[in-house]
Amino acid sequence: GESVGLHLPTLSVQEGDNSIINCAYSNSASDYFIWYKQESGKGPQFIIDIRSNMDKRQGQRVTVLLNKTVKHLSLQIAATQPGDSAVYFCAENIRAGSYQLTFGKGTKLSVIP
Amino acid sequence: DAGVTQSPTHLIKTRGQQVTLRCSPKSGHDTVSWYQQALGQGPQFIFQYYEEEERQRGNFPDRFSGHQFPNYSSELNVNALLLGDSALYLCASSRNRVDTEAFFGQGTRLTVV
Numbered sequence: 001g002e003s004v005g006l007h008l009p010t011l012s013v014q015e016g017d018n019s020i021i022n023c024a025y026s027n028s029a030s031d032y033f034i035w036y037k038q039e040s041g042k043g044p045q046f047i048i049d050i051r052s053n054m055d056k057r058q059g060q061r062v063t064v065l066l067n068k069t070v071k072h073l074s075l076q077i078a079a080t081q082p083g084d085s086a087v088y089f090c091a092e093n094i095r096a097g098s099y100q101l102t103f104g105k106g107t108k109l110s111v112i113p
Numbered sequence: 114d115a116g117v118t119q120s121p122t123h124l125i126k127t128r129g130q131q132v133t134l135r136c137s138p139k140s141g142h143d144t145v146s147w148y149q150q151a152l153g154q155g156p157q158f159i160f161q162y163y164e165e166e167e168r169q170r171g172n173f174p175d176r177f178s179g180h181q182f183p184n185y186s187s188e189l190n191v192n193a194l195l196l197g198d199s200a201l202y203l204c205a206s207s208r209n210r211v212d213t214e215a216f217f218g219q220g221t222r223l224t225v226v
Contacts, residue, residue, distance in 0.1 A: 034214065043117075043203050043217035044156065089155050099146065099207045099215050100169050103155030 012110045019077040021107045023090035026071060032093035034101070035064060035075045039086045047075070047088075077109075085111045115140070117206050117218035125224045126194050134189040134221045138206030144168075145187040146215065147179060148203040156203055162187050163209050191223075199225045 013019045025033070031052040036044035048059045050066050050073075057064050063076040073090050087108050091101040118137045126132050138145050144163045148156035158171035162181035181187045185206075191198055201222050207215040 036217075041219075043219045046214040046216070049214060091155075095169070099144065099205075100158055100161060100171075101146075101148075101156070101205075101215070102158065103148075105153075105155050 010108045012112060013080050014112050016079055019080045019109060021075045021088050023073040023104055024071060025092050027094055030092035030094050033073050034091045036089045037086045080111050082111045082113055085109055117204055117216050119204050119218035119221050121221060123222045128194055128225055130194050131192045134202050136204030136218060137186045139216045142206035142208055143185050144207045144209045145181060146205045147189045150201040150203055194225045196225050199223060
């Protein structure tokens with residue numbers, strides 16, 4: 001089965017609201033996690049990453065939370081904008097130093113103007 | 114600075130044919146990974162090249178092969194194409210043994226008819 005999965009396939013939010021996208025992983029040996037954004041017809045775009053020795057990491061309008069106890073990862077987007085509409089993937093690096101990524105199926109975020 | 118570039122962007126092939134996809138990594142990157150992304154799914158790791166050798170391989174048959182050149186660019190070859198090989202093929206570049214973000218190209222959309 002898949003090592004990384006997502007709880008919700010679609011998410012609709014009002015412009016200006018905060019978005020939370022969730023991800024579950026099963027490989028306890030993974031030490032590095034990344035969130036990617038993929039717009040239609042484009043390749044995945046790096047958003048933010050976090051290492052397994054951290055619980056939280058913040059970027060510009062985005063925050064990633066890692067709960068190793070329950071093997072859960074989340075991406076929070078503050079003040080969601082129409083340009084945030086895309087499919088979001090979490091990925092885990094299953095081999096340290098190798099950058100061999102395992103992706104989940106993705107969550108489609110739709111922002112309602 | 115050009116990012117990861119892939120060619121061609123779209124390709125249509127007939128079952129049983131062979132195809133070659135190309136990737137030029139981001140400047141300063143020496144490792145190239147290939148992913149297959151079926152419609153509505155997350156990318157799946159095919160293999161990774163470093164120092165002109167295949168270093169890691171995902172769960173893909175031997176019909177999928179690759180090559181890396183001295184300038185770090187890479188090719189993905191698929192023989193005896195099947196309808197199920199229709200997908201978006203993504204190339205990602207990174208620096209070997211450096212767990213930082215991998216940059217993805219825009220992908221090659223392969224359609225097998």
